[in-house]
Amino acid sequence: MIYIKSKKFGSLQTNCYLLSNKDSTIIIDPGEKSHKWIEENSKNIKAIFLTHGHYDHTASLKKIILNNNSIPIYINILDKELLKEDFSEQEIDKYFTFFEKDIEIKINNFEHSFYLTHIPGHTSGSSGLYFKNNFFSGDLIFKNTVGRHNFWNSSVLEMKESLKKLYALFNDSEEVIYIYPGHDSMMTFSECKNTITTWIELLNKKILKRNNSKNTNATSRQKAVYLNYKNKKD
Secondary structure: OOOEEEEEEOOOOOEEEEEEEEEEEEEEEOOOOOHHHHHHHOOOEEEEEEEOOOOHHOOOOOHHHOOOOOOOOOHHHHHHHHOOOOHHHHHHHHHHEOOOOEEOOOOOOOOEEEEEEEOOOOOOOOOEEEEOOEEEEEOEOOOOOOOOOOOOOOOHHHHHHHHHHHHHHHHHOOOOOEEEEEEOOOHHHHHHHHHHHHHHHHHHHHHHHHHHOOOHHHHHHHHHHHHHHHHHHO
């Protein structure tokens, strides 16, 4: 059996998750100042999964790998650029395990397979992890809204397609699906189903509006928003 433990960290109250069985742990999104809590509540860390490369989800990585630099750290390759803010090229090549497409992985000491699925929109490489009826969604979806999609490497179109992918993935499930977001509280798929369909429609309208009015300054505005976000972490 896998037990799920979580705690919020940092100014953005980012969720860090620990998936543990009787003798091993997987970490999801070790954010700001989470390393001591992780150390106290983990045993035999086998892997780290990053839903995306934003600092509030990765800030404690260096302190964790100082004690064990052989832990595989999984992240989608499209968020590699974000890691360069805190890691050198040499460190990135040494510590990180990149994936591109949706993959199934097996982790030592865990009987269940884990599935990593690409759900871009919040960032280019945003991804989710799921096993059985549990889905860790990063900053894709919350109970009443979706993740921000106005950073320099965000995409309104990809956010819409990822919401459609999430809906298709779980809509026909006969089990209760538990969704663990990057912020806020755990919810079921049923609880956020209306949010998903509402935002698919809203994003589609936004795309149509944008296509009908050429705006050459859009990318510049997105970069400005991201730089403002980045400065908040310091």
